[in-house]
Amino acid sequence: xxxxxxxxxxxxxxxxxxxxxxxxxxxxxxxxxxxxxxxxxxxxxxxxxxxxxxxxxxxxxxxxxxxxxxxxxxxxxxxxxxxxxxxxxxxxxxxxxxxxxxxxxxxxxxxxxxxxxxxxxxxxxxxxx
Numbered sequence: 001x002x003x004x005x006x007x008x009x010x011x012x013x014x015x016x017x018x019x020x021x022x023x024x025x026x027x028x029x030x031x032x033x034x035x036x037x038x039x040x041x042x043x044x045x046x047x048x049x050x051x052x053x054x055x056x057x058x059x060x061x062x063x064x065x066x067x068x069x070x071x072x073x074x075x076x077x078x079x080x081x082x083x084x085x086x087x088x089x090x091x092x093x094x095x096x097x098x099x100x101x102x103x104x105x106x107x108x109x110x111x112x113x114x115x116x117x118x119x120x121x122x123x124x125x126x127x128x129x
Contacts, residue, residue, distance in 0.1 A: 016111020020076060021064040023107050027100045028060030031083055034090050042089050056082050080104050
């Protein structure tokens with residue numbers, strides 16, 4: 001195979017981006033659903049619950065689409081802290097925030113590992129070995 005040959009179809013897709021985007025999308029739904037819980041169960045005023053809950057949920061969804069940038073992954077870690085911090089008002093979010101942080105970390109580090117191994121395999125293949 002020559003140096004100018006393209007990688008196989010689908011090989012340029014980032015597994016890290018796909019997995020992290022999926023985690024953020026699901027997390028956005030869960031955080032958005034915590035908003036009515038803040039209002040109904042925790043007696044947080046709607047004027048506070050809506051910007052906090054829906055703001056973090058919107059950040060998750062917007063960030064899921066921005067993961068082509070390395071900076072977006074750093075912001076993803078901040079979003080994990082924000083989701084966990086909602087637990088101050090809705091204690092169940094401590095648990096859910098921790099679960100999503102674990103999923104985020106797994107997707108991030110496993111995705112990076114897959115990307116490195118894929119790059120090494122393509123390099124070895126291109127070198128003829």
